[in-house]
Amino acid sequence: xxxxxxxxxxxxxxxxxxxxxxxxxxxxxxxxxxxxxxxxxxxxxxxxxxxxxxxxxxxxxxxxxxxxxxxxxxxxxxxxxxxxxxxxxxxxxxxxxxxxxxxxxxxxxxxx
Amino acid sequence: xxxxxxxxxxxxxxxxxxxxxxxxxxxxxxxxxxxxxxxxxxxxxxxxxxxxxxxxxxxxxxxxxxxxxxxxxxxxxxxxxxxxxxxxxxxxxxxxxxxxxxxxxxxxxxxxxx
Numbered sequence: 001x002x003x004x005x006x007x008x009x010x011x012x013x014x015x016x017x018x019x020x021x022x023x024x025x026x027x028x029x030x031x032x033x034x035x036x037x038x039x040x041x042x043x044x045x046x047x048x049x050x051x052x053x054x055x056x057x058x059x060x061x062x063x064x065x066x067x068x069x070x071x072x073x074x075x076x077x078x079x080x081x082x083x084x085x086x087x088x089x090x091x092x093x094x095x096x097x098x099x100x101x102x103x104x105x106x107x108x109x110x111x112x
Numbered sequence: 113x114x115x116x117x118x119x120x121x122x123x124x125x126x127x128x129x130x131x132x133x134x135x136x137x138x139x140x141x142x143x144x145x146x147x148x149x150x151x152x153x154x155x156x157x158x159x160x161x162x163x164x165x166x167x168x169x170x171x172x173x174x175x176x177x178x179x180x181x182x183x184x185x186x187x188x189x190x191x192x193x194x195x196x197x198x199x200x201x202x203x204x205x206x207x208x209x210x211x212x213x214x215x216x217x218x219x220x221x222x223x224x225x226x
Contacts, residue, residue, distance in 0.1 A: 004155075033212060042118075042201050042216030043156065056211035090155070094212055099144050099163075101212055103155040 003027055004104035006091050012110045018079045021107045023091030025072040031096050032074040034066060037088040037106070049074060050096055086111045114139040116204050118217025125192050126225055133220045135202035136184040142204040145178060145185045146214070151198045159200075160187070192224045 003026035013019050025032050031050045035043035045058035049068035063079040072093070078085055088108050092101040115138040125131050137145075146161035162169045162176045162185065169176050173192075178185040189196055199221050203214040 031212065035214075040219070042116075042203075042218050043214070045213045045215070048211045048213065050211065056209070056213050058213065096210075099146075099161065099207055099212075100158060101214065103148075103157070105155045 004091060004093050004102050006089075006104040006107050008107060009105070010108045010110075012112060013081050014112050015081055015083060017081050017111075018077065019081060019109065021076040021078075021089050021091075021109070023074045023076070023093075023104055025074065025091075025093035026102050029072060029093035029095055029102070031094045032068055032072065033092045033094075033101065034074075034076045035090040035092065036060075036085075037090055039087070043090055046076070081111045083111050085109065114142055114204055114206075114215040116202060116215050116217045118202050118220060120220060121218065122221045122223070124223045124225065127192060127194060129192055129224075131189045131192050131196070131222055131224075133187045133200055133202070133222075134184060135186070135204075135217050136182075137204040137215075138183065139204070139206065140180075140183065141206045141208070142215075144205050144207045145176070146203050147174075147176060147187050148201045148203065148216075149198045150201065150219075156201060189222075192222075194224050194226050197222055197224045 033048040034046040037043040047057040088106040091104040094101045143164035148156035150156045175188045202217040
């Protein structure tokens, strides 16, 4: 069992609202990545943070933003929610330069 | 950018049979290829990985092969058991970019019947 924890586990929002998802990385890890997994699909890379700065981003609009804190906890913020944002959001932590990522159990977001 | 295709989308086998899942990738710069197992409602878990300087890697009942020239890699599970039933994802990335961006395939739902 990994030490990556995410909260909340489930969330229901309505279109146009804003949401904040949280992740606590495994001890000793200095990178945190966020992925979106739509139903029946593989996870898609949103962005990665290292030393509190975004250092890589996938094909997601600016309304997807994030923060990484000095204690390596992290937030994913999504503004102006759309129905297609409904998905499982996964946080993954690792060590820069290492190959393995450790995933959390995810937050299931439903946008109505 | 990188694109990973995965086949088949579903695979049903009898307990004890072998299962093979295949993936192709597009970016020749990719040099790391992990495989994840995801059970229903749970997190993806790394089960095996391979780097581009290796052609094959084995860990008990699972093995991965890589053909860099053809840009494809495969997961092999022997002596399948019901607990192997899950969705399996392949992924690819270039470890030299300075950040870990995994590009995943669309997944294979493996069902092992007793």
